[in-house]
Amino acid sequence: MSYSAQNIRNICLLGHGGNGKTSLAESMLYLTGGTIRLGSPVDGNTVCDYDPEEIRRKISISTAVAPVEYNGCKINVLDTPGYFDFAGEVIQALYVCDAAIIVCSAKAGMSVGAEKAWEYCDSRSLPRILYISKTDEENSDYNAAFATLRERFGKNIAPVAAPIWDENKKVIGFIDVLHKRAFKAGPKGERIEIDVPEDKLPVLDELYDALKESVAETSEEFMDKYFSGEDFTYAEMIQGLRQGVRDLSLFPVVCGSALSGLGTRMLLDTIVELLPSPLEGQPLMGENDAGEVDEFVTSPGALPCALVWKTVSDQYGKYSYLKVLSGNLKPDMQVVNARTGETEKLGRLYIMKGKKAEEVKELGCGDIGAVSKMDSFKTGDTICDPRKVVKLASMPFPEPCYSVAIAPKTKGQEDKVAGGLTRLNEEDLTFNWVNNAETRQMVLSGTGDMQTDVLVSKLKSRFGVEVELSIPRVAYREKIRKKVEVQGRHKKQSGGHGQFGDVKIRFEPGESEELEFCEEVFGGAVPKNYFPAVEKGLREAVQHGVLAGYPVVNLKATLFDGSYHPVDSSEMAFKTAAQLAYKAGLPDASPVLLEPIGELKVTIPDSYMGDIIGDLNKRRGRVMGMNPDGKGNQIVEAEVPMAEMMTYAIDLRSMTQSRGSFTFHFVRYEEAPPMVQQKAIEAAKAMEE
Numbered sequence: 001m002s003y004s005a006q007n008i009r010n011i012c013l014l015g016h017g018g019n020g021k022t023s024l025a026e027s028m029l030y031l032t033g034g035t036i037r038l039g040s041p042v043d044g045n046t047v048c049d050y051d052p053e054e055i056r057r058k059i060s061i062s063t064a065v066a067p068v069e070y071n072g073c074k075i076n077v078l079d080t081p082g083y084f085d086f087a088g089e090v091i092q093a094l095y096v097c098d099a100a101i102i103v104c105s106a107k108a109g110m111s112v113g114a115e116k117a118w119e120y121c122d123s124r125s126l127p128r129i130l131y132i133s134k135t136d137e138e139n140s141d142y143n144a145a146f147a148t149l150r151e152r153f154g155k156n157i158a159p160v161a162a163p164i165w166d167e168n169k170k171v172i173g174f175i176d177v178l179h180k181r182a183f184k185a186g187p188k189g190e191r192i193e194i195d196v197p198e199d200k201l202p203v204l205d206e207l208y209d210a211l212k213e214s215v216a217e218t219s220e221e222f223m224d225k226y227f228s229g230e231d232f233t234y235a236e237m238i239q240g241l242r243q244g245v246r247d248l249s250l251f252p253v254v255c256g257s258a259l260s261g262l263g264t265r266m267l268l269d270t271i272v273e274l275l276p277s278p279l280e281g282q283p284l285m286g287e288n289d290a291g292e293v294d295e296f297v298t299s300p301g302a303l304p305c306a307l308v309w310k311t312v313s314d315q316y317g318k319y320s321y322l323k324v325l326s327g328n329l330k331p332d333m334q335v336v337n338a339r340t341g342e343t344e345k346l347g348r349l350y351i352m353k354g355k356k357a358e359e360v361k362e363l364g365c366g367d368i369g370a371v372s373k374m375d376s377f378k379t380g381d382t383i384c385d386p387r388k389v390v391k392l393a394s395m396p397f398p399e400p401c402y403s404v405a406i407a408p409k410t411k412g413q414e415d416k417v418a419g420g421l422t423r424l425n426e427e428d429l430t431f432n433w434v435n436n437a438e439t440r441q442m443v444l445s446g447t448g449d450m451q452t453d454v455l456v457s458k459l460k461s462r463f464g465v466e467v468e469l470s471i472p473r474v475a476y477r478e479k480i481r482k483k484v485e486v487q488g489r490h491k492k493q494s495g496g497h498g499q500f501g502d503v504k505i506r507f508e509p510g511e512s513e514e515l516e517f518c519e520e521v522f523g524g525a526v527p528k529n530y531f532p533a534v535e536k537g538l539r540e541a542v543q544h545g546v547l548a549g550y551p552v553v554n555l556k557a558t559l560f561d562g563s564y565h566p567v568d569s570s571e572m573a574f575k576t577a578a579q580l581a582y583k584a585g586l587p588d589a590s591p592v593l594l595e596p597i598g599e600l601k602v603t604i605p606d607s608y609m610g611d612i613i614g615d616l617n618k619r620r621g622r623v624m625g626m627n628p629d630g631k632g633n634q635i636v637e638a639e640v641p642m643a644e645m646m647t648y649a650i651d652l653r654s655m656t657q658s659r660g661s662f663t664f665h666f667v668r669y670e671e672a673p674p675m676v677q678q679k680a681i682e683a684a685k686a687m688e689e
Helices: 021-031 052-057 084-096 112-124 142-156 198-216 220-227 234-246 264-274 414-427 449-463 528-541 571-588 606-618 648-656 674-688
Strands: 008-014 064-070 073-079 099-105 128-133 157-159 161-165 171-176 181-185 191-194 251-255 284-287 293-296 305-314 317-326 334-337 343-345 349-353 356-360 368-372 382-384 402-408 432-436 441-446 467-470 477-480 484-492 499-509 516-519 555-563 591-605 622-628 633-641 661-671
Touching: 008 021, 008 084, 008 112, 008 264, 021 064, 021 073, 021 099, 021 128, 021 264, 052 449, 064 264, 064 349, 073 264, 084 112, 084 305, 084 449, 099 112, 099 142, 099 264, 128 142, 128 264, 142 157, 142 251, 157 198, 161 198, 161 251, 171 198, 198 220, 198 234, 220 234, 234 251, 234 264, 251 264, 305 414, 317 349, 356 368, 402 414, 402 449, 402 648, 414 432, 414 441, 414 449, 441 449, 449 467, 477 499, 484 571, 499 528, 499 571, 516 528, 528 555, 528 571, 555 571, 591 606, 591 648, 591 674, 606 622, 606 633, 606 648, 633 661, 648 661
Parallel strands: 008 073, 008 099, 099 128, 128 251, 157 251, 516 555
Antiparallel strands: 064 073, 161 171, 171 181, 181 191, 284 293, 305 317, 305 382, 317 368, 334 343, 334 382, 349 356, 349 368, 402 441, 402 467, 432 441, 477 591, 484 499, 499 555, 591 633, 591 661, 622 633
16 A cells, blocks of 8 residues: 555654564554564564574664554654664664654663663654553553653653553553543453543643643644633644654653553554654755755655665665655666766565565655665665756764674685675675785774674674684884994805895984985995885885884985995895895894874763773873763763774773763874883784794
């Protein structure tokens, strides 16, 4: 069935891992006839957690789409992972959603995951509903959970539902504040109306008055009506609440239990009645052919345009997930990829429900679907009608902050690892990898250890290659601190044409990082045509220092004397002589190891300041300054040796309960302390052996 844009709701489920987002999506599908049974993440049979890794770990790893049809509306539910290593998946979902549901547990209340979700929504100005889950489980406390939300977000929190308890404090139903009715869940999760209990009538009146007050604040007309003591009609209540939700002055709170289905229909009603359609959502920024940047407004009547917001690549093929931003998409339609400028013919179109793809003849404006076998499409691409090409702003993925060295367990499978990572990188843009020629390692960088662990598992299960992880080696440098003059003499007579080269070179500390080569030869002691050979020999030699084999920097070499043989001298002989001089002279020039230093910026709540500073001191860091970011956080700026930062992503997470974040970039090399030098030299020797 095709839906017009005003009857579509694109929402994402956000919140801490384990708070019940996937179970809630499952409950929505089951109660609306989208599935014939209620799946459970523990049993590994839900619609949204279908990847073998998700089933094995019993957590969500990637965003899944669950289309729910309810009361003439299509609700595209995007179930996002709650673990912070998979934040890239959350960012993709936020980019195409028009509203969010932040799921908080009645056991934990306002968790770190909910705080992060709130920040994500703020950054995109997304309307949101708060859903308190697991209200009927043991040790759950709805009132305490609601109190933490109220404390954190103030009076903008408006409960549109409240639980009903029996004498044993067990939740048996809930009150629908807006409709002034009460319900309980039937055996199959259906909603059964009951009378509002006597003791709950004052609570209902109090909550309804609070809602009326919230509605009154959405317009002057409503404010006048409220103060004159008139009641609002139901239509006015809905209009006011919708306005409050859209302008972010109101955040409705719904509660329930995904397992029993309690409160799920109430949540669906709230989504349909109060959340914006794609036509009312936040516009994305786009750049036209002329390079002008402007808001891209969703419009059904305009020329077709869609955003590729996610890619799934498996053994069955490749699906590019799309959100249609204007017009309609049809199979075989000619479109332009704004990134490449190429015109292509669209493949088959699908509506995705977890891993199940249902082919459709059209994707309407505002809807979310997928196109198959478009190998050139990448996440973030905009595809448009050739008559109007627009390139939408790219998604702001977090910088990789955790690196490991990755190597195949079986020698010779490096290409297989690289090929597997290339395919996995099509799906997940939050990691990258490089072959570091200097340390002779393949280095994988991403968001954290859990993401890395999942990538390793996928390399084995999908591409049949087992890998080992280790701490990446540090790329040190070497330099000299003293001036030395040294002779390098290469002489070889073994019958026939001999070899002879003789140079005297002065080595001293230089200004430039590159080798600085000069010559001061008088009287033709070394003919000019051999100067390039001497320089070439030295340039090759400085790639390997005399202490631990690391490249030598800040070196000035001056050729000032030497001798030659009119028959036996050659370019090769002088190149070898220069390298002999290098090996002989540098150990006497007081060589030292330099270590890379990076600039660190850590964003943390004030309360963690002491722990963070103490930890940076242990890592030989120098704190350069602290600045408030205006959101109750401090940004600590420091310079820290890169060797001390290998596990910082994991350590910061545990120190700040995942509230901290950081960026880290190389700035320069500095002389390493003697103990560090000793360890690095010993490690290099062990590696050579």
